Amino acid sequence: MSELLDILLHINDHLDAWLQIYGSSLYFILFMIIFVETGLVIMPFLPGDSLLFAVGAICARMADDPNPALSLFPLIALLSVAAIAGDHSNYFIGKYAGSKVIRWKVGGKALVKESYISKTQAFFDQYGTKAIVLARFVPIVRTFTPFVAGVGNMDFKKKFMPYDIMGGILWISSMTIAGYILGSHEWVKAHFEAVVLIIIFLSILPMILAYIKHLIGKSK
Secondary structure (H helix, E strand, O other): OHHHHHHHHOHHHHHHHHHHHHHHHHHHHHHHHHHHHHHOOOOOOOOHHHHHHHHHHHHHHOOOOOOOOOOHHHHHHHHHHHHHHHHHHHHHHHHHHHHHHHHOEEOOEEOOOHHHHHHHHHHHHHHHHHHHHHHHHOOOHHHHHHHHHHHOOOOHHHHHHHHHHHHHHHHHHHHHHHHHHHOOOHHHHHOHHHHHHHHHHHHHHHHHHHHHHHHHHHHO
């Protein structure tokens, strides 16, 4: 957990190091991170929002390079595909193997915590199908939303797919463009760790509020 926190808080430094080592191959690495975070229900802790913001900031720093290792719009297109493909995979895992996955245990502990399922269900209860779009901006919930939609046999073509495509493109483009616009500012660069913490807090706030409302509703 401490290693994950270090990556989250110093994501900019880690990306700079990866860029020096892997160059343009970083496209593939970023694709896999986004795909795994959205596509595997047992991997909800990967740094989605902060990663996208930091990548956008790196693209801004390379804007004047005639041959940049990373370019903003190709990156948005590629990572949108990763986010949508990941969610689609997660939906079908939930639909066809959801009951088995929920029972998986390692060392006596469940790989998929019931509390995460409950929080995601509370999000669905509050926002309905719009939760598929909104959940993209909420860590952990975005990983479990397609899984829960699959378990609940939500209509794939009419409900899940269009909202998921919309949400995937909106999430990837908004976070990377925000990083591109703000990440080059001197204050943001000097306080990048604080900015990441603010992003994380704002991301989990809807989940906290939705879960509190869910608990209050159950107590009545």
